[in-house]
Amino acid sequence: MTAPMTRSRLGLVLGDQLAHRPAVMRDEPSDFPLLMIEAPGESTHVPSHKARTTLFLSAMRHAAEAWRAQGLTVEYISLQDPGYQSAPTFGERLARWLAANPVETLWCVEAGDLRLTLEIERACASQAVHLQWLEDPHFLLPRPEFSAWAQGRKQLRMEHFYRFMRRRHAVLIAPDGEPEGGQWNFDAENRQSFGKQGPVGIPTPAHFPPDAITRKVMQEVEQVFPTNPGSLEQFGWPVTREQALLALEDFIAHRLQAFGPHQDAMWTGMQFGWHALLSSSLNLHLLEPEEVIDQVVAAYRRGEADLASVEGFVRQVLGWREFMRGVYWLEMPGLAKANGLDAHRALPAWFWTGETHMVCQSQVIEQTLAYGYAHHIQRLMVTGLFGLLAEIRPQELSDWFHAVYVDAIDWVERPNVVGMALYANAGRFTSKPYLASGAYVDKMSNYCRGCRYDPKQRTGPKACPMTSLYWRFVIGKGALLKGNPRTALMAKQGERLTESERDAILAWTDALLGRLEEI
Numbered sequence: 001m002t003a004p005m006t007r008s009r010l011g012l013v014l015g016d017q018l019a020h021r022p023a024v025m026r027d028e029p030s031d032f033p034l035l036m037i038e039a040p041g042e043s044t045h046v047p048s049h050k051a052r053t054t055l056f057l058s059a060m061r062h063a064a065e066a067w068r069a070q071g072l073t074v075e076y077i078s079l080q081d082p083g084y085q086s087a088p089t090f091g092e093r094l095a096r097w098l099a100a101n102p103v104e105t106l107w108c109v110e111a112g113d114l115r116l117t118l119e120i121e122r123a124c125a126s127q128a129v130h131l132q133w134l135e136d137p138h139f140l141l142p143r144p145e146f147s148a149w150a151q152g153r154k155q156l157r158m159e160h161f162y163r164f165m166r167r168r169h170a171v172l173i174a175p176d177g178e179p180e181g182g183q184w185n186f187d188a189e190n191r192q193s194f195g196k197q198g199p200v201g202i203p204t205p206a207h208f209p210p211d212a213i214t215r216k217v218m219q220e221v222e223q224v225f226p227t228n229p230g231s232l233e234q235f236g237w238p239v240t241r242e243q244a245l246l247a248l249e250d251f252i253a254h255r256l257q258a259f260g261p262h263q264d265a266m267w268t269g270m271q272f273g274w275h276a277l278l279s280s281s282l283n284l285h286l287l288e289p290e291e292v293i294d295q296v297v298a299a300y301r302r303g304e305a306d307l308a309s310v311e312g313f314v315r316q317v318l319g320w321r322e323f324m325r326g327v328y329w330l331e332m333p334g335l336a337k338a339n340g341l342d343a344h345r346a347l348p349a350w351f352w353t354g355e356t357h358m359v360c361q362s363q364v365i366e367q368t369l370a371y372g373y374a375h376h377i378q379r380l381m382v383t384g385l386f387g388l389l390a391e392i393r394p395q396e397l398s399d400w401f402h403a404v405y406v407d408a409i410d411w412v413e414r415p416n417v418v419g420m421a422l423y424a425n426a427g428r429f430t431s432k433p434y435l436a437s438g439a440y441v442d443k444m445s446n447y448c449r450g451c452r453y454d455p456k457q458r459t460g461p462k463a464c465p466m467t468s469l470y471w472r473f474v475i476g477k478g479a480l481l482k483g484n485p486r487t488a489l490m491a492k493q494g495e496r497l498t499e500s501e502r503d504a505i506l507a508w509t510d511a512l513l514g515r516l517e518e519i
């Protein structure tokens with residue numbers, strides 16, 4: 001038998017690198033083959049929502065088909081490939097493929113997950129293959145430049161970074177270098193609830209019915225991961241660039257105008273509101289952040305959307321998204337172990353079913369299991385806040401978020417959960433703990449109206465667990481809150497409690513924390 005020919009170069013394309021032209025090819029002549037790998041381990045290291053796995057695999061298969069139609073050579077290891085059943089992880093599959101198909105240099109655009117990066121490095125080392133990492137052109141700020149921006153800053157603040165990015169990319173900047181509209185931030189206009197009448201006239205977002213490729217993936221996902229969480233009944237996420245562009249067009253035409261004012265509001269049975277639903281397309285690189293920002297700003301120039309909504313949206317994509325990616329690489333691997341508030345409680349089992357009497361939690365979790373989606377405030381101020389107040393182990397809550405959202409990739413999920421929602425890395429890149437009682441949920445939604453608990457009560461059988469645990473936090477973490485001007489008022493509220501009130505709250509919440517599974 002003759003030994004297989006050694007290829008001088010192979011491009012490895014990861015499941016979230018599905019740009020129209022594979023980024024690993026850059027401007028090089030496209031005369032080297034690509035390799036794509038579906039690995040069951042990617043859906044089991046945390047038990048991935050069936051919709052998340054379906055989205056990734058379907059989008060990968062569509063991208064491979066599109067690239068082959070462009071004349072590229074794509075080698076593909078599929079989920080149930082008979083030659084790889086005993087190699088479930090990405091790294092094992094890569095090593096096995098390299099052992100059978102010698103390669104001098106493997107080129108790969110930097111991964112969005114440190115765990116996967118290390119797996120790829122180990123697989124290449126095991127086969128003596130040279131690995132060439134390439135910068136990811138999808139992001140608007142390369143990693144070394146984020147590090148340069150961060151250098152010498154004691155605390156990293158999104159607001160400073162956002163202004164730097166607005167100026168650097170000349171987005172909504174007037175000729176005198178100042179922000180258009182005279183201010184950087186329209187948050188004050190952008191935090192409205194729906195009022196008593198609830199949301200009115202929210203347009204139904206674009207839905208993309210599964211085609212033959214997606215239906216085949218769905219069957220495989222049900223077969224290979226029958227016990228993974230989530231349902232596929234509602235699956236309608238964009239799986240191609242064409243669909244992602246339609247989703248962007250749909251958002252700009254129908255929801256951008258009202259995006260700003262109601263971006264924090266929640267309502268029973270309302271899954272999407274005026275949100276963009278673009279995170280999965282952006283994170284799979286079906287859309288580029290630059291084109292999304294350009295099109296949203298163009299809508300403003302045409303007079304189709306107010307500055308407050310447009311700035312609110314730009315802040316998310318140019319600000320938060322790039323910032324989270326920057327801090328992920330700066331703070332890893334420490335972020336994976338961070339537990340600054342010393343939280344050691346297990347995640348209640350109802351996070352996987354939604355079966356709790358707390359209506360806010362059940363609404364968000366049930367919606368998440370149905371769609372693989374919840375909007376930012378549902379994640380931050382409902383499930384995330386519960387995790388903070390109930391002292392859930394950061395890594396356990398982070399695994400849950402990684403598992404259940406279709407847009408979850410480590411670079412964006414982990415800093416949002418560990419840093420932003422749980423304040424577990426001592427405020428390195430958030431200005432304060434995002435802390436509130438049931439009163440906030442009551443103000444921003446109608447969830448409390450249908451709940452057996454009362455957001456105003458802090459002890460007793462009708463006491464809202466969010467409220468009880470908020471007061472426990474204020475009592476227990478008073479020094480932390482006092483030292484920060486943005487939370488000092490909360491610390492003061494705690495100091496005003498009488499000793500017997502404090503004792504009653506602590507005794508009540510000691511018991512509450514002992515029966516989290518039943519609340």
Ligand code: FAD
Nearest residue numbers: 275276277278279316320321375376379380407408413416
């Ligand atoms: P919109 O609200 O319409 O916002 C527009 C876009 O801005 C989003 O598509 C997204 O790309 C970007 N964006 C907004 N906020 C953030 C943010 N904080 N960080 C990064 N990008 C942002 N986003 C993910 O993409 N993947 C995650 O795994 C993820 N996990 C999160 C976990 C927690 C605890 C929190 C608080 C936030 C998380 N986010 C995550 C950020 C945000 O909630 C989602 O990006 C957003 O809900 C996606 O829905 P959308 O496209 O309708 O966003």
Ligand code: SF4
Nearest residue numbers: 358360438448451464
């Ligand atoms: Fe949630 Fe408390 Fe409101 Fe019930 S009363 S919905 S637990 S905030």
